Amino acid sequence: MKCVSCSVDFNDGVQCSSCGGHLDFACANITEVGWRKLGNDRRAAWKCPRCRIASPARTPILSPIPTPEPASLETILSEIRELKMHLAGLPILSEDVKLMREELKDLKTSREFDGCRLDEFSAKLAGIESRVVKLENLEESLFSLQTDVDTIKSESAMSDQRSRLNNVEIKGIPQRKDENLFTILDRIGQRVNFPVLQNQINFITRIPVFSGRDKPIIVSFLNRYIKEDFIAAARLLKGLSGSDLGFVGVTNRVYINDHLNSNSKKLLNRTRLMAKEKEYRHVWVKHAKIHVRKHDGSAVLIIASDGDLNRLK
Structure with a gap:
């Protein structure tokens, strides 16, 4: 075979996975021992010095992320997706650094290099290491942003639950056309020995559910303490059913609990x-x-x- 770099015939050497050219070990900047150590997969992906220089960077160099002003959850999630895209190249760059370190070690051992080539190789290695450091910093930023997202979600859920503190959820009441929810609530109050007046109610309504069951009734009290006393009275009465409230033939259990999100x-x-x-x-x-x-x-x-x-x- 003839070396594509120096045009000298040789018997044993390497082949570039990009251009397909054959090179002797000296022109390939690698020792025979170093080439054998690469293994089949890495030899199959090996590129000659010319193709390595011509290849575009695997991952764009990112400018430092400025300290953001308080952002919405949607903005933070968008930044996280962008950071994850950039971090996708980190394992490849780390593998390149490992490979180049092994080649540099072999070059120093065999002394088959000159000062110019070593400087060029070292500069490329330093550049890649710098990009790895930047990506590692981005990974830390991603973790920080994810923490912020979790905090926002937690605070949002807590705020939503606080807005329901005066609410009671009643399940198991059959739904009828033209029903009067105040009348149903009055029956429940009489049955649990805790009468509820309409002027104690902020609103009463049914809310939709994903299943085909009857929609639960939500009662919002104006006073949280009245709501707590109402639930306590309902729990003292074990086994409240639809028939207890005047629904003929309805024996299913009626549940009265806090309105959880x-x-x-x-x-x-x-x-x-x-x-x-x-x-x-x-x-x-x-x-x-x-x-x-x-x-x-x-x-x-x-x-x-x-x-x-x-x-x-």
């Missing part, structure tokens, strides 16, 4: 599963907060997040 309901379901696994006997909601207790007389734990589930031993 979707996040709190999902956390409540996870808490019940964990409590069952850890043999906790009591799980309940009070003041829109999830409570657990292992047995009568044991300490009560409040579950406010998934992290609190780790406290169940």
Whole structure:
């Protein structure tokens, strides 16, 4: 074979994966020992010095990210997606650095290089290392932004739940055309021995659900303490059913609880599963907060997040 660089015939050498040219080890800037160490995959991806110089940078060099002003959740998520795109090239650059270090070690050992080539090689290596450092810094920024997103989501969920503190959710009431929800609430109040006056109510309505079941009734009280007393009275009456409220033939259970948002309901379901696994006997909601207790007389734990589930031993 003839070397594409010096045009001298040779018997053993390397082949560029980009241009397909054959080079002897001296023109390829690599020793025979170094070439054997690369392994099949890296030899198949090896490029000659000319193709390496002509190849475009794998990842654009990014300018430092300026300190942002307070941004919306949508803006932060957009920045995170952009950072993830830039970070996609980090493993490739790290592999290139590892390969170039091994080649540099072989070159120094064999002394088959001159000062000019070493300076060029070292400059390229320094440039790649600089880009790796920048990408690592971007990775730290990505982690910080993700933390901000989690904080915003948590605060939003807490704010949403606070807005429901005066609300009661009633499930299991059959839905009828032209029904009067105030009349239904009055029946419930009489049945649980806690009459509710209309001037104590902010609003009462049914809300849609994804399943085909009857829509639950939401009652918003003007006074939080009246709402808590109403729930407490309802819980004293075990097994309230539709027939107890005048619905003939309706025997299903009626549930009266705090009005939890979707996040709190999902956390409540996870808490019940964990409590069952850890043999906790009591799980309940009070003041829109999830409570657990292992047995009568044991300490009560409040579950406010998934992290609190780790406290169940």
